[in-house]
Amino acid sequence: MQRATSFKPAGSVADAPDGVVILPHDGRHLRRKLLHLDNGDMVMLDLKEPVLFHHGDRLLLDDGTTVEIQAAEERLFEIRARDTLHLIELAWHLGNRHLSAQIEADRILIQRDHVIRDMLVGLGAEVSDIVEPFQPVRGAYHSHGGHGSHGGHHEGRHGHG
Template identity: 45%
Template sequence: MAGQDLCAYSVERRGQWSGSADKVTLSYDDRILRRKRLATDGGMVFRVDLPAVTHLEAGDALSLEDGSLVEVAAADEALLRIAGPGLARIAWHIGNRHTPCQIGDNWLLIRQDHVMADMLTQLGAQVQAITAPFTPEGGAYGVGRVMGHSHSEDDHDHDHDHAGDHQHHPAHE
């Protein structure tokens, strides 16, 4: 395709493909996309034009129109490693704030945030700033990504009206 970039129109999920030609390293935020121009770690520029907004996981591959594959890797990011007693309780507080979280056997990873670090320290967590790839848990039923959301009257849709019959947590107003 002389004169124009190759295009990826589909994704092959981790474990469902083999034989990548190149790799693209993306942050957690950059791994959600539909249309975008990317450059591989080897310098090849290509376009992505997926049918819908898609969350790419580390280990997925973008399938280019010429049949080649570009592996998706998670970029190093500024994170907080959280450990200590009461980790389940600490995880609840992280989830209650709709914060993406990667879960290990005896640790949690979240994106670096001084407010969260202060809160978690007050809860008794051991909090350490690190740099590492970030691959948090998916959304409900392990599909997709956890997205923060607003709880303003005009910006959400759960099954109730706003006739004053309930209150939201102050952080969600």
């Protein structure tokens, strides 16, 4: 079985990967784990510290080959707003609730939560059920390759004054 102890960010490796592992967004925060590839092979990931992987990141294997991490399709809500300011307001409400969100120029994607859906509709958003890969914005306390890591941050809910 191959072992991976390092990685390269998406877009930094030109060669085709030798394998692919497909993971949902909450399964891409990894340090040590046995990964099952799409071709049936297994790779032992063994990093010094946890990393939040992006779609397209590459694991570097002991033999010099690479495995690409791909975002799995997930059941999401697609949120559309009346205009840019409304989209910003909706993003603020989601951030205030510490929800993982993929923010784009004309929409926001979140994991399905019917209580949040009701809130968004009440705020005038158009909310649709979709299934596609989910790549939420990395939080300020998540590390990727040693950038901005704060190991002790708790992402639970807390009150705001």
